[in-house]
Amino acid sequence: MRAWVVRRPGPPEALTLTEVDEPVPGDGQVVVRVRAIGLNFADCMARLGVYPNTPRPPFVPGMEVAGEVTAVGRNAGGLGVGDRVFAVPIFGGHAELVAVPTTHVAPIPADMDWDEAAGLAVTGLTADWALNVVGRVRPGERVLVTAAAGGVGTMVLQLARAQGARVLAVASTGRKRAFALELGAEAAVAYDKWAEVADQWGGLDLILDSVGGGLFRRAWRHLAGDGRYVLYGFSAASGRRRIRWLRAAGAWLAMGCMHPLSLVSGTRTLAGFNLSLVPTLAEQLHERHERLLEARRDGQLRVVIGGRYRFGELPDAHAALQGRESTGKLVVLVD
């Protein structure tokens, strides 16, 4: 089978299309024939060698796919050959076949295409976790979202609107901001303008930030009493094709330091998470995933596909995502 292999971490050209052995399902695993790949920023970070637990090169990145089960290992639950499934292998999904633990596999509804299925799980679960588990959002709350027109951002906008929150979307271009408004943001502004709106609103109750850097320090001061700051990414550290270490160090320093007592006297919460490292996620995954499907059935949530690529063009999709050119979710279709 063919897979995109990283031999040495680096820019999108570090991905090499290679013939590799087909995977065999282990205990509690199935093998999935990949029909569509959902691209995540984490895949770019894995290619660059900076994502947590990235295997030593050579390795195949690829967090998320949709496809058909072609082989079933022992203790694979109710899954059978031919089942159409979502699958989140974390690594290995940039390939024609991938082995995935059954805890990270769920059936695709009959009315869902491969591309939509490949784009739902990671961004949807991240948005849900940020808003509901860590962020504890309530109706009417004032929520700031960075990278609002991206994969996770478009999911946050829709879920927050469905839950009656007011969203201040932050995005870098006019096109992205117009898109955020279409998806339900009350206001959409550039990175140097959000503070004016936050002041007009009288503060922020919840900040969902995947960018970090200097924005973190400024936005923290705009949190109202009982405000929650949820940090779930650090894309400010990324260059357009590589990690720019000097820039990353600058963004890291710009986040500043804070004394723990400032959380007490300000009655504010600072929280962070990486979904792939949450120890209890596997046992909650199916239930949370089912809730996303329910929201989709109710018309509250859709996968916003910002671009479709062929398997041979996968490095171009990486370049667009890391280069900040994409809106919504980029999907790679596998013939």
Ligand SMILES: NC(=O)c1ccc[n+]([C@@H]2O[C@H](COP(=O)([O-])OP(=O)(O)OC[C@H]3O[C@@H](n4cnc5c(N)ncnc54)[C@H](OP(=O)(O)O)[C@@H]3O)[C@@H](O)[C@H]2O)c1
């Ligand atoms: N913790 C978790 O469990 C978890 C899970 C999934 C995703 N994430 C994080 O959530 C974020 C969004 O992921 P995604 O896959 O949906 O990607 P995405 O939002 O579709 O793409 C990344 C977006 O980040 C913004 N950005 C700001 N500074 C950037 C920079 N220096 N380089 C590149 N992009 C920059 C860009 O939007 P603007 O141009 O509008 O700024 C860009 O479009 C990422 O930071 C990712 O690591 C975290």
